Amino acid sequence: MLEKIDLEQLVFVPFTVKQDLESKGIALSLKINNAFNKKIEGWPLVQDAFNDLDSKSVFYNNLESSKWCRDTSWDEDSFKVNSHGFRSEEFTNTHKQKHILFSGCSVTYGLGLYANETWPYKLYENITKNEEASGYFNIAKPGASIMEIVSGIFKYMAAYGKPDTIFINLPDAYRKYVVIDSECSDNKKAINVNKIITGVHQVIYTRSSTENKEELFVYAYQYLMMLEEHCKSLGIDLYIFSYSQELNDLLKSCDIDSVIFIERKAMNHTVWNHTKGNSLNYKLTARDAGHFGWAFHDVWSDIMFNEYKNRQEK
Amino acid sequence: MNRNEVMHDGNRPSDQSGFITNINVANAFSKTLDGWPMPQDALNELDSTEEDYRKQENTKWLRESVWDEDPFHINKDLFRSDEFSKNHDGKHILFSGCSVTYGVGLYTTEIWPYKIYEMIKEKEKVSGYFNLGKPGTSVMDIVSNVFKYIHLYSKPDVIFLDLPDLNRHYSLRDDRKDLVKGSIEEVEQKTFDGFFHGTYRGTPHIRNQETRIYVYQYLFMLEQYCKDLGIELYVFSYVDGTNEFLKKTDLDCMKYLNNNQIVEEIYDYAEKNKENIDEFFLTARDNQHHGWGYHDVWSKIMFEEYQSGGGRYARKDRS
Numbered sequence: 001m002l003e004k005i006d007l008e009q010l011v012f013v014p015f016t017v018k019q020d021l022e023s024k025g026i027a028l029s030l031k032i033n034n035a036f037n038k039k040i041e042g043w044p045l046v047q048d049a050f051n052d053l054d055s056k057s058v059f060y061n062n063l064e065s066s067k068w069c070r071d072t073s074w075d076e077d078s079f080k081v082n083s084h085g086f087r088s089e090e091f092t093n094t095h096k097q098k099h100i101l102f103s104g105c106s107v108t109y110g111l112g113l114y115a116n117e118t119w120p121y122k123l124y125e126n127i128t129k130n131e132e133a134s135g136y137f138n139i140a141k142p143g144a145s146i147m148e149i150v151s152g153i154f155k156y157m158a159a160y161g162k163p164d165t166i167f168i169n170l171p172d173a174y175r176k177y178v179v180i181d182s183e184c185s186d187n188k189k190a191i192n193v194n195k196i197i198t199g200v201h202q203v204i205y206t207r208s209s210t211e212n213k214e215e216l217f218v219y220a221y222q223y224l225m226m227l228e229e230h231c232k233s234l235g236i237d238l239y240i241f242s243y244s245q246e247l248n249d250l251l252k253s254c255d256i257d258s259v260i261f262i263e264r265k266a267m268n269h270t271v272w273n274h275t276k277g278n279s280l281n282y283k284l285t286a287r288d289a290g291h292f293g294w295a296f297h298d299v300w301s302d303i304m305f306n307e308y309k310n311r312q313e314k
Numbered sequence: 315m316n317r318n319e320v321m322h323d324g325n326r327p328s329d330q331s332g333f334i335t336n337i338n339v340a341n342a343f344s345k346t347l348d349g350w351p352m353p354q355d356a357l358n359e360l361d362s363t364e365e366d367y368r369k370q371e372n373t374k375w376l377r378e379s380v381w382d383e384d385p386f387h388i389n390k391d392l393f394r395s396d397e398f399s400k401n402h403d404g405k406h407i408l409f410s411g412c413s414v415t416y417g418v419g420l421y422t423t424e425i426w427p428y429k430i431y432e433m434i435k436e437k438e439k440v441s442g443y444f445n446l447g448k449p450g451t452s453v454m455d456i457v458s459n460v461f462k463y464i465h466l467y468s469k470p471d472v473i474f475l476d477l478p479d480l481n482r483h484y485s486l487r488d489d490r491k492d493l494v495k496g497s498i499e500e501v502e503q504k505t506f507d508g509f510f511h512g513t514y515r516g517t518p519h520i521r522n523q524e525t526r527i528y529v530y531q532y533l534f535m536l537e538q539y540c541k542d543l544g545i546e547l548y549v550f551s552y553v554d555g556t557n558e559f560l561k562k563t564d565l566d567c568m569k570y571l572n573n574n575q576i577v578e579e580i581y582d583y584a585e586k587n588k589e590n591i592d593e594f595f596l597t598a599r600d601n602q603h604h605g606w607g608y609h610d611v612w613s614k615i616m617f618e619e620y621q622s623g624g625g626r627y628a629r630k631d632r633s
Contacts, residue, residue, distance in 0.1 A: 229539075
């Protein structure tokens with residue numbers, strides 16, 4: 001369950017810790033509390049504010065990265081964050097109808113958008129027009145790497161049973177786990193195993209960083225391969241796509257069967273056609289001015305719904 | 315195969331400390347199995363006249379050993395195993411691990427997986443001896459190969475793993491200055507071809523430490539897969555550091571060995587039974603790996619674990 005958190009301890013904004021993260025090309029870093037156990041771990045920031053919009057926390061109220069959140073009216077949003085820190089219905093072990101799971105990073109979480117503007121929710125709504133589902137379950141988490149997304153799905157399955165269908169929207173491959181602790185910073189001191197357990201963070205690298213980022217490709221591939229094998233063995237219908245053209249290019253060279261390649265150029269063209277003449281706000285860029293707007297989510301959900309229908313017909 | 319190209323032992327990755335070995339990972343991005351081409355490939359090629367092989371210091375022990383007693387050559391996928399098959403008449407048992415499980419320096423009959431296999435075979439019908447053990451390999455390589463094996467040859471009924479130390483991980487060969495030259499496609503291809511699997515010394519290095527989360531997650535995902543598919547999974551490690559680390563996690567599949575006690579027992583046995591042991595009881599023929607005495611003890615402990623279902627599995631024929 002989501003516990004009261006110390007925002008300052010959780011996220012390094014800006015990077016004032018002893019290690020020079022920026023020089024290592026790290027753009028964002030978030031502490032992982034359950035790196036070495038089977039508990040799933042939601043996103044306590046910034047969207048926790050959905051449950052706590054009137055927070056008096058000085059740190060929160062001064063946090064630049066959550067300003068958009070404080071300035072937005074959330075009355076229209078259909079979803080609060082659940083008790084585990086996910087923007088989802090409460091998880092359950094009982095699934096009498098089709099059990100559908102969504103996962104991904106901030107895009108699938110829906111940073112800067114209302115839940116009903118995001119691709120997983122739209123896709124869920126489309127599917128449930130014709131079939132009954134056991135609920136809207138979304139374990140996406142901002143900043144998550146491919147490894148965090150896949151291991152999160154395994155953790156979800158361990159706790160709440162296997163879904164019938166899984167949809168994933170993958171981020172770029174420049175995200176990984178690192179150990180951040182002042183005692184671990186110089187590579188010279190012996191590192192106590194407890195420091196490893198407590199020091200794991202999830203980081204996103206900038207694209208210009210050369211900090212071993214290509215080495216992450218092999219982990220990205222292997223996590224997806226293991227998930228795909230798991231899903232095939234258990235009869236789970238798995239759909240994977242990515243908004244990252246670079247990741248698409250990488251995965252095209254691999255043998256993951258569950259990937260639906262959405263070319264960025266074609267995507268942009270479709271979004272452009274979709275929004276022509278539409279004057280609504282946030283169609284191209286979300287409220288946080290950093291994420292995709294709702295028009296992209298419209299198109300992704302349509303593409304994935306068609307994929308879903310085609311597979312069901314087969 | 316070009317041995318020098320496969321073993322990247324002259325130019326270690328520039329930002330790695332304590333590098334010991336590095337071997338090219340040929341199938342890093344495909345669901346095909348990548349066996350161990352050296353030096354035990356010589357078991358299939360003991361009379362090789364290739365100059366590189368004849369002079370190689372780390373295979374000297376191999377050239378000087380008598381292998382007539384060994385029942386196993388390397389299979390066509392380069393594993394020290396029966397040929398892999400999709401059809402299994404009898405219990406399908408899979409073993410995996412690093413050089414210890416591969417049996418570097420020992421005859422197949424002297425190693426723990428073969429001993430367990432023989433013990434199980436006395437009581438149950440088994441479909442063959444299948445061993446994915448590969449020298450130098452990491453926990454991540456061991457686990458991902460198990461998934462690849464399942465993809466290719468169906469799920470086993472039982473899996474036994476012996477885990478190595480945690481200072482092993484994939485790395486990109488970054489001493490190649492040509493790696494970032496050329497078109498995007500060329501760079502990508504060179505990246506794909508440039509993956510090596512390294513073993514590093516236990517000296518502190520942040521990247522070695524960071525692999526621990528992958529170690530946990532790979533094992534956790536395999537454990538979950540086995541639970542969901544009804545596969546019995548038995549895991550142990552001959553390394554104290556690995557045991558110490560994994561004890562802090564919530565994995566259910568581990569059998570934690572008391573390695574200090576095992577060493578005491580083995581030396582005590584050796585002292586009292588000098589006439590029953592040979593020079594490879596404590597140390598294998600390569601002068602590096604555990605001798606067959608250790609494999610005896612491990613196999614007995616893990617067979618007992620198997621018989622009791624690890625306290626986790628109920629089996630009809632289990633008394």
